[in-house]
Amino acid sequence: MKLLRAAVLASTILCAAACTSAPEQAAEGEARSSDGREYLSQPLVSEIYTADPSAHVFDGRMYIYASHDIDGPTPEDDLGSHFEMRDYRVLSMDRVGAPVTVHPVALDVDQVPWAARQMWAPDAAFKNGTYYLYFPAKDKQGVFRIGVATSDSPTGPFTPDPQPIPGSFSIDPAVFTDDDGASYMYFGGIWGGQLQRWATGNYQANGSKTDLEQPDQPALMPKIARMDGGMKTFSEAPRDVQILDEAGKPILGGDTDRRFFEAAWMHKYNGKYYLSYSTGDTHYLVYATGDSPYGPFTYRGRILEPVEGWTTHHSIVEQGGKWWLFYADTQLSGQTRLRNVKVTELTYNPDGTIRTISPFK
Numbered sequence: 001m002k003l004l005r006a007a008v009l010a011s012t013i014l015c016a017a018a019c020t021s022a023p024e025q026a027a028e029g030e031a032r033s034s035d036g037r038e039y040l041s042q043p044l045v046s047e048i049y050t051a052d053p054s055a056h057v058f059d060g061r062m063y064i065y066a067s068h069d070i071d072g073p074t075p076e077d078d079l080g081s082h083f084e085m086r087d088y089r090v091l092s093m094d095r096v097g098a099p100v101t102v103h104p105v106a107l108d109v110d111q112v113p114w115a116a117r118q119m120w121a122p123d124a125a126f127k128n129g130t131y132y133l134y135f136p137a138k139d140k141q142g143v144f145r146i147g148v149a150t151s152d153s154p155t156g157p158f159t160p161d162p163q164p165i166p167g168s169f170s171i172d173p174a175v176f177t178d179d180d181g182a183s184y185m186y187f188g189g190i191w192g193g194q195l196q197r198w199a200t201g202n203y204q205a206n207g208s209k210t211d212l213e214q215p216d217q218p219a220l221m222p223k224i225a226r227m228d229g230g231m232k233t234f235s236e237a238p239r240d241v242q243i244l245d246e247a248g249k250p251i252l253g254g255d256t257d258r259r260f261f262e263a264a265w266m267h268k269y270n271g272k273y274y275l276s277y278s279t280g281d282t283h284y285l286v287y288a289t290g291d292s293p294y295g296p297f298t299y300r301g302r303i304l305e306p307v308e309g310w311t312t313h314h315s316i317v318e319q320g321g322k323w324w325l326f327y328a329d330t331q332l333s334g335q336t337r338l339r340n341v342k343v344t345e346l347t348y349n350p351d352g353t354i355r356t357i358s359p360f361k
């Protein structure tokens with residue numbers, strides 16, 4: 001494994017500009033997980049470590065906006081201090097299975113006047129001839145905010161706005177554009193994502209460290225705000241996205257197999273809105289469906305069983321008449337903080353429910 005890490009580092013240096021690799025050639029990690037299970041999919045790239053993949057099809061090509069993991073010195077903790085990412089690099093491919101290009105740095109933390117550290121899970125959108133990169137980072141006070149940067153190319157380089165999006169907070173932006181052209185940002189994450197510190201509406205630096213710690217109360221919900229036409233500001237104050245159980249009651253904080261933790265994603269299938277997210281410390285990707293982008297959403301089940309590694313974060317996108325689940329695990333490194341993006345096909349049952357995927361064969 002040490003040799004593999006040295007090889008990855010060497011190829012990262014060689015690939016300072018742009019590299020292309022076929023996914024089948026990227027399978028340099030252990031063939032099986034530490035407990036002997038065979039992986040369902042292989043890493044999309046091995047030149048760099050990547051996670052939190054937000055995939056989009058722009059002009060017929062698949063682009064993946066991912067976190068760029070690095071090996072920093074900070075010990076692991078419950079607040080994710082060990083995720084010390086500093087920049088973003090876009091991946092792209094013609095279609096799933098085709099060679100993958102690792103593009104040069106699209107945005108670096110040093111270019112963002114308000115950001116200090118921890119460039120976490122990003123997303124992107126395209127509107128009116130401009131590509132928008134949305135990204136969370138801690139500001140100089142250690143508070144997560146969400147920034148926006150623009151480019152005339154889907155791979156950047158992106159130019160950041162000097163301030164974060166007004167009214168934004170917490171992490172994991174996901175921007176969804178509906179059939180009528182209206183765009184919405186979903187965001188939020190508990191524990192290290194700080195959503196619990198905003199429970200009163202203002203940031204409480206000394207508030208609960210991880211979540212509300214009220215297992216019998218409704219869980220914290222992801223936030224939604226409609227974007228204005230310029231795609232750089234919210235046109236309304238962020239509001240809660242309700243996630244309900246089969247009886248129509250809010251999912252409770254103690255229901256850790258089903259409650260929202262982080263990594264919200266929205267897609268539309270056969271006219272229904274599918275809100276998917278990570279349950280964090282129970283390591284599932286799950287989903288809920290509704291009839292409006294605002295919800296409410298009713299919990300439906302699991303999309304992905306736990307991957308190898310602590311985090312699980314995904315996106316769902318259609319290309320070539322098939323639906324794809326992008327996710328990540330730690331196959332290449334065996335370390336929580338050094339993840340690698342993967343993809344597999346996602347399928348629906350005739351009633352619109354999603355078939356649960358195991359990340360192992």
Ligand code: FUB
Pocket residue numbers: 051052067080083120121171172189262263311312313
């Ligand atoms: O990659 C850093 C953080 O870990 C992301 O923002 C979360 O979704 C989790 O994957």
